[in-house]
Amino acid sequence: MSTDQHDALLARYGAAALPPAGPWNDVIAALMQHRSVRAYRSDPLPEGTLETLVAAAQSAATSSNMQTWSVVAVTDPARKAVFAEVANNQRHITQCPLFLVWLADLSRNARLAEAEGATLEALPYFETFLVAALDAALAAQNATVAAESLGLSTVYIGALRNDVRRVAAELALPPGVVGMFGLCVGYADPEARAEVKPRLPQNTILHREQYDAGAEPGARGLYDAALAEFSARNEMKAYRWTDRVMARLGRVSALHGRDGLKAALRDLGFPLK
Numbered sequence: 520m521s522t523d524q525h526d527a528l529l530a531r532y533g534a535a536a537l538p539p540a541g542p543w544n545d546v547i548a549a550l551m552q553h554r555s556v557r558a559y560r561s562d563p564l565p566e567g568t569l570e571t572l573v574a575a576a577q578s579a580a581t582s583s584n585m586q587t588w589s590v591v592a593v594t595d596p597a598r599k600a601v602f603a604e605v606a607n608n609q610r611h612i613t614q615c616p617l618f619l620v621w622l623a624d625l626s627r628n629a630r631l632a633e634a635e636g637a638t639l640e641a642l643p644y645f646e647t648f649l650v651a652a653l654d655a656a657l658a659a660q661n662a663t664v665a666a667e668s669l670g671l672s673t674v675y676i677g678a679l680r681n682d683v684r685r686v687a688a689e690l691a692l693p694p695g696v697v698g699m700f701g702l703c704v705g706y707a708d709p710e711a712r713a714e715v716k717p718r719l720p721q722n723t724i725l726h727r728e729q730y731d732a733g734a735e736p737g738a739r740g741l742y743d744a745a746l747a748e749f750s751a752r753n754e755m756k757a758y759r760w761t762d763r764v765m766a767r768l769g770r771v772s773a774l775h776g777r778d779g780l781k782a783a784l785r786d787l788g789f790p791l792k
């Protein structure tokens with residue numbers, strides 16, 4: 520195992536859960552360097568960067584090649600401020616020079632059907648919404664990897680779903696389009712610490728032939744300890760992963776309005792049959 524590979528695996532899993540060495544290359548090395556960044560310089564992105572990120576995004580696989588997603592590029596400070604407010608005042612949204620809103624978009628197919636005088640019977644089904652949401656996520660992740668390969672940093676903003684109606688109004692979305700999440704893109708503030716965040720040991724995620732949760736209790740203990748150390752290093756307040764999960768899912772109020780998402784989606788033109 521090369522030193523780079525060992526260091527990358529060590530940062531991602533810690534010494535106690537180091538997976539065996541396998542094939543390695545620059546693409547994998549770059550993927551393993553991922554970290555979310557929540558502090559940005561205001562410098563604009565080089566010309567053509569947005570279009571390059573979109574080309575990478577459009578190169579992702581897409582269900583039946585339907586391409587049921589779109590993206591809105593936002594740079595207007597006033598509009599970013601609205602999104603920051605929707606997302607519980609996450610200030611990196613106003614700091615970053617480019618904020619991308621990734622959309623599940625069934626409106627293009629609805630327009631296509633209208634132009635062709637056709638009825639799309641499957642369009643109103645939950646399955647079709649899910650296809651669009653998955654397409655948007657795969658596209659966004661390709662853009663994220665591309666951005667990181669260019670020395671840019673990113674952070675996803677799922678909190679945009681706190682109020683999908685307000686996001687839709689702000690972006691003038693037609694029916695059948697919803698903002699799934701945002702993505703801050705920019706140059707990381709060098710003052711801000713952003714370390715690779717460890718992940719669960721592979722024996723809790725990777726199952727062979729059939730699902731087996733046997734290793735989970737021990738692995739969770741290991742991971743709680745690793746994440747407590749990580750958080751103490753990076754956020755000053757140590758927390759166990761177990762506590763974070765319980766805080767995130769323990770009370771409906773932690774959904775910050777997203778408990779009403781199904782009703783909001785129906786308002787926005789997704790019947791979810």
Ligand SMILES: Cc1cc2nc3c(=O)[nH]c(=O)nc-3n(C[C@H](O)[C@H](O)[C@H](O)COP(=O)(O)O)c2cc1C
Nearest residue numbers: 553554555557606609674675676677678679700716
């Ligand atoms: C769909 C999605 C939504 C997210 N929403 C937010 C968010 O609203 N605010 C935030 O600070 N981070 C958000 N994140 C970032 C996660 O917190 C982060 O990916 C996770 O803690 C792992 O850290 P890492 O990306 O640095 O490895 C989101 C990530 C994903 C994939």
